[in-house]
Amino acid sequence: MRTSMNNFEIKKSRWGQGSFAVRDISEGELIVDWSDGRGQVYECEKASDLPEVSKDHAIQFEEHKWIDHPDGRNINHSCTPNCGWRGRFQLVAMRNIKEGEELFVDYDTMEDSDWVMPSECKCGTPRCRKVIKGFRFLPRDVVEEYVKGKYISEWLIEKYQLNQ
Numbered sequence: 146m147r148t149s150m151n152n153f154e155i156k157k158s159r160w161g162q163g164s165f166a167v168r169d170i171s172e173g174e175l176i177v178d179w180s181d182g183r184g185q186v187y188e189c190e191k192a193s194d195l196p197e198v199s200k201d202h203a204i205q206f207e208e209h210k211w212i213d214h215p216d217g218r219n220i221n222h223s224c225t226p227n228c229g230w231r232g233r234f235q236l237v238a239m240r241n242i243k244e245g246e247e248l249f250v251d252y253d254t255m256e257d258s259d260w261v262m263p264s265e266c267k268c269g270t271p272r273c274r275k276v277i278k279g280f281r282f283l284p285r286d287v288v289e290e291y292v293k294g295k296y297i298s299e300w301l302i303e304k305y306q307l308n309q
Contacts, residue, residue, distance in 0.1 A: 152176050153248055155219045162219045163247045170242040177216045179204060179234035184214040192260035201263065204255040206233045206300050222262065222277060223249035225270035229296025230254055239296055253283050254291055255298045280305075 153164040153176070170176070187195055187203060188210050195203055195211060202218045203211035217236070220228065226249040229239045236250060252262060253274075262277035272287070280288075280301050291297045292307045302308060 158221065158247055160221050164220045166242050166244050166246050166248065168244050170238045172238050172240050173231075174238045175231075176228055176236045176238060176248060177214060177220070179206075179212050179214045179217065179236075181214075183216075184212040187211045187213070192256070192258040200260070204234075204298070205258055205260075206255075206298065208304075220248050220250055222252045222266065223268040223270060224251060224266060224272045224274050224277075225249075225268065226251045226254075229291065229294065230298045231295065233299045237296075239294060251287075251291075252277050253280050254296060254301070255280075257281055257301060257304065 151167060152170060154167050155162055156165050157163070158165075185199070187199065189195060190209060192200065192205070192211065199211070199213040203213040204217065205211050212234070220236070227239055227242050227246070228236050228248050228250045231237045242248065249268070257280040260279065265275050266273055266277050274284070280297070288297075288307070292302070297307070
């Protein structure tokens with residue numbers, strides 16, 4: 146299944162389903178825009194209150210607000226991602242991505258609630274943190290790297306005043 150933007154297709158990955166580039170994608174190129182009108186917005190006290198279908202897929206964009214997008218549901222986590230955030234809703238390539246490569250985002254760059262990844266991270270990268278549980282738990286050097294590249298959700302940058 147290809148997405149509307151024709152950037153990737155959903156295929157079997159070692160984590161079940163994954164999103165794989167159907168063409169070379171350039172650094173900075175838009176992968177998915179959660180604000181394109183196809184997302185479902187939820188307002189609730191905590192992530193655990195989200196509908197079951199969205200609990201592990203919705204991205205947080207304000208305190209007590211999440212959005213679930215059909216094109217984002219199969220983008221898996223890695224502690225060394227190739228995709229990151231621009232603004233509140235746009236997932237972009239952090240580097241050039243080759244056709245056939247799986248797309249990954251660091252889930253901690255979009256979440257600051259009670260959500261915890263249900264299983265231990267097994268991304269296998271040298272930077273693997275094992276437990277993925279929200280932005281405030283990211284190591285400082287990782288935060289600095291993401292801030293420098295501008296690959297953290299804008300709402301987290303504002304919340305933690307990371308531009309100052």
